[in-house]
Amino acid sequence: MSQTVQQSLQSARQQLAQLVPTSEASIEAQILLMHILGVNRAWLLAHATDLMPENSVQDYAHLVQRRLQGEPVAYILGYREFFGLKLTVTSDTLIPRPDTETLVEAALQKIAGPMRVLDLGTGTGAIALAIASHAPQSQVTAVDASERALKVAETNRHSLQLANVSLLHSHWYTALAQQTFDLIVSNPPYIEAADQHLSQGDLRFEPLSALAAGEDGLADIRQIIAQAPGYLNQGGWLMLEHGYNQAEAVQNLYQTAGFAHIQTLRDLGDNPRVTLAQWLAA
Known part of the structure; x- marks a missing residue:
């Protein structure tokens, strides 16, 4: 079933709210989707009604599931921002x-x-x-x-x-x-x-x-x-x-x-x- 960017974010946010506070769930949902699509937050806002590519829907769902199992976002993404630097992070x-x-x-x-x-x-x-x-x-x-x-x-x-x-x-x-x-x-x-x-x-x-x-x-x-x-x-x-x-x-x-x-x-x-x-x- 096709999903828009906004629908994908809303679904992920609702799921992640089981794990972290709602405000954090919203941020994490955006971060994970930006990673999958290779875009920034402004793009997500401007393209909220765009349909998600089917493979991206599946990839996004996989990352959300990893997060729901407790895996830190930094390990899922493979990097973390620190003092203005983008650093590779591993387990x-x-x-x-x-x-x-x-x-x-x-x-x-x-x-x-x-x-x-x-x-x-x-x-x-x-x-x-x-x-x-x-x-x-x-x-x-x-x-x-x-x-x-x-x-x-x-x-x-x-x-x-x-x-x-x-x-x-x-x-x-x-x-x-x-x-x-x-x-x-x-x-x-x-x-x-x-x-x-x-x-x-x-x-x-x-x-x-x-x-x-x-x-x-x-x-x-x-x-x-x-x-x-x-x-x-x-x-x-x-x-x-x-x-x-x-x-x-x-x-x-x-x-x-x-x-x-x-x-x-x-x-x-x-x-x-x-x-x-x-x-x-x-």
Whole structure:
């Protein structure tokens, strides 16, 4: 049976409203159809009464069913927009989220001149590539313990043609002997291992190793902070994304390690999300 663009959108919206709030269902229905037809939102509005090609109706229905089974939209599409960049995303990587843009903005405010930047646990390369594209004078090293994730990051680096980013297979600092940096950034795993959210929503589909970190969620953050002084230049900064309820604990870890000028920034939802500190000790 033939369907118009508008009818297809309405049907998908009604189905997706079983999974997400109505406002999100409407947006997701549009995003999935734009992907199938290769058009933008303005085209959908202008061609609402056009008949859908029969194969597109079937393809669209298939994507909607995948979403109804809980698969994240970013994995269905194979990409996600982050800080103005279109990034390839696969199930081997964490899906870049708007809250992480807070970390990128904080980093860019500290970069002046040809600084050396390290991104720990780069995943898709989102943070490293966003910094490199907006601070072309910087030299960015991005590491990840997952070789599959690094392949995704390399795909993104290549497509964005960013020559000031180098990728390295490393579990945190292990492959960085003798290297020091002016700025270290990371969005490490920080969810408690027993957190029920790990078995809900999009998180069910994302790599657990990129999400959970021990009983209190701070295992990786502890290691990153404790070892950071050996890889920071005098006056360098360490910036970490963390859980909404972890700011005080992270501040204490910085203080114990001897960092100064400790500050926590809030994300788009007004949650304490990024804590940064400066290394001044000899």
